[in-house]
Amino acid sequence: MHDVARAAGVSYSTADRVLNRRGGVAEKSVLRVQRAIQDLGYQRDIQAANLSRRRSYVFRFYLPQGDHGFFSVLRQAVERQAQQQQADRVSISIHDVPPLDADALAATLLRIGPDDCDCVGVVGSDSESLITAVRRLNDMGIGVVMLVSDAAPEARSLYVGINNVVAGRTAGSLLRLAHGRGTGRILPILGKLDSRDHRDRLWGLTEVLAEQGGRLQQLPPIEVLDRPETMRDKLEAALSATPEITGIYSIGAGNRALIHILRRMSGQRPLVILHELTSHSRSALEAGLIDAVIDQKPQEEVAVAIGAMKAIADNLPVSVNDVIPTIYIKENLPEPNQS
Known part of the structure; x- marks a missing residue:
């Protein structure tokens, strides 16, 4: 920074104000500092700058509550990161929201104040109210990172997760391979069609099954709202009505x-x-009751999300690649403490 200030012919404090966008600097001085940064190839050390300013981050995660296996695993991943990130001056809290209720989530986000946090991680479903709530956070300078499902893509800062269309195509390809050259009837079961991740996975499945020339018939999907009791009732009815189902x-x-x-x-x-x-x-x-699991690796997903949230809070450009899911079968299951 001393080199930048010297090359621009300004004081260190002026160069620092320009770099940290604190204003109060004449336009001609701003341009000189920016030119010096470009000429010198200066790259800011964000971690060192944060340490010198005793900068800390405050992040919130809004996760679906309830007895849900995957979201329990996701919550544990956030809790583990919260402990690990404390040494880097990162404060992470978890806030419960109703599952598959975009309007309730939006109402919760609307209660966030401008000084409450630097960035939020959200698992949600599409709705106009959610888009409005996310845009309000953006206007306050609070970034929004979507997890699991790319809800409100026109308003959020970033999506971190798997490509759900590809995940659906993967499931379709596995079913196709398992059926060989035979015929079959495939039953999709989803939580809610309004949920973008579920809708995208269904679309991916539909694409692959349509390529089979009708050998694998896709049955109308049943919605179970991610509730075991609804799954039980609707699946039993579907199996009774169509006992020749060959794939689920x-x-x-x-x-x-x-x-x-x-x-x-x-x-x-x-x-x-x-x-x-x-x-x-x-x-x-392990018991041979199911054939494959497509896992989106929540530990990796949360770690990538927190790294992105830091960059967003520091006004740095950020982009991430899709998380690549793992396909588990009985023979390649990891040790329980590694999953």
């Missing part, structure tokens, strides 16, 4: 009820693919 793709949650039904089935069960490696899906894989 569970796009969302409520899978404990699905696993319970599979455990009670006699004869040959359908091929089953679901999302997220939880204690229940792991046990089902």
